[in-house]
Amino acid sequence: MNKSFKLDNQLCFEVYKAANQFAKLYRRILEPFDLTYPQYLVLLALWEKDQLLVKQLSEKVCLGIGTLNPIINKLVDKGWVTKKVSTQDKRAIIVSLTEKAQLQETLITKEILNKVSECETLIVQDGALKSRLNELNELLTQLNEMEGKDEYL
Amino acid sequence: MNKSFKLDNQLCFEVYKAANQFAKLYRRILEPFDLTYPQYLVLLALWEKDQLLVKQLSEKVCLGIGTLNPIINKLVDKGWVTKKVSTQDKRAIIVSLTEKAQLQETLITKEILNKVSECETLIVQDGALKSRLNELNELLTQLNEMEGKDEYL
DNA sequence: TTAAAATATATCGTATACGATATATTTATT
DNA sequence: AATAAATATATCGTATACGATATATTTTAA
Numbered sequence A, B: 001m002n003k004s005f006k007l008d009n010q011l012c013f014e015v016y017k018a019a020n021q022f023a024k025l026y027r028r029i030l031e032p033f034d035l036t037y038p039q040y041l042v043l044l045a046l047w048e049k050d051q052l053l054v055k056q057l058s059e060k061v062c063l064g065i066g067t068l069n070p071i072i073n074k075l076v077d078k079g080w081v082t083k084k085v086s087t088q089d090k091r092a093i094i095v096s097l098t099e100k101a102q103l104q105e106t107l108i109t110k111e112i113l114n115k116v117s118e119c120e121t122l123i124v125q126d127g128a129l130k131s132r133l134n135e136l137n138e139l140l141t142q143l144n145e146m147e148g149k150d151e152y153l
Numbered sequence C: 001t002t003a004a005a006a007t008a009t010a011t012c013g014t015a016t017a018c019g020a021t022a023t024a025t026t027t028a029t030t
Numbered sequence D: 001a002a003t004a005a006a007t008a009t010a011t012c013g014t015a016t017a018c019g020a021t022a023t024a025t026t027t028t029a030a
Helices: A011-033 A037-048 A054-061 A065-077 A099-115 A117-125 A127-145 B011-033 B037-048 B054-061 B065-077 B099-115 B117-125 B127-145
Strands: A081-085 A093-097 B081-085 B093-097
Touching (some): A037 A065, A054 A093, B037 B065, B037 B081, B037 B099
16 A cells, blocks of 8 residues: 555545534534524624625535525525515525524624634634645646546646 | 734634645545545545444434445445444444545555645654544544533633 | 453544525626 | 527535444453
8 A cells, every 4th residue: 555545644534534523513503593604604704794696605615506506595585685686687596694694693703702712822823734735726726617628638 | 893803814724724634625626526525535444444333324424324334335335335233232322434435545545645645745644634633533522422511612 | 250451343513515496686688 | 689608506416524323242349
């Protein structure tokens, strides 16, 4: 067995574990708000800029519509956001924060900041880690966008 | 909105995206072998050391038994591994590679090495990224293991 | 030496995530 | 203007992932 194929030597496995661990961590933190991590991502996006189209949200949180749509619908059911058809383009759906979601922003983000403070040192100090991951993500995105062009992969 | 709460400033979001991108990449590469990434992880573990207990596999690939068991069962269905009850401990199940899995190791790992060569530079050169992620994972694991001890979180 | 605690799997309900497909609407082309 | 191509959502099937619970077996303790 080639050394680079040992599980513990693989970057993708490290990323895989980190994502699962983050999901676990956020699950506990967000549970009191009856939110999951992807649902929280959508709220974060809308807190930055309200009234986004599903398409725009999809790009912002990097999820396909097949994944995102059920998540948005959950948020609608739970009273965090509303959907309405755009008047400009009757295909497009505008997602907006409810009053509840607007009011809870401060509370939720404060809570996150408190609970994730253990990671904060690492997160805040380590712009380096984040920017290396960012490079990695750009590379991976490019690779994945070359779908069908198998000669490049 | 606090700057650190912008989506693009969050480490966890970067990790989340990287994991999804890796999953997409491996989905394409592994598809010809009728394998998914978690299924491939199990094979990697067994190629390192065959005949592991479900428990040991669970620790090696960092997945709970609720997640892992169906994955192993899929591998059994597709003829990659077999399960047999341990004679030492009748609760424990030993998972072993089939001949097919043993024979295909070289082929599959070669293919991965080829197809992921675009990332290789980054992966091989950047022990730094991997080891920072490793620290992150240790921290996150610790946090997640303090389950129930809310005074610490 | 039994009853209790611990351990190893298995199963279930909920929520992603993806790709493939379907539908409605808009834009581009003849 | 009528049709074709493109776009924005929606839905579906498959496969994770988790926590909670159930079951069987082993170990520990009373």
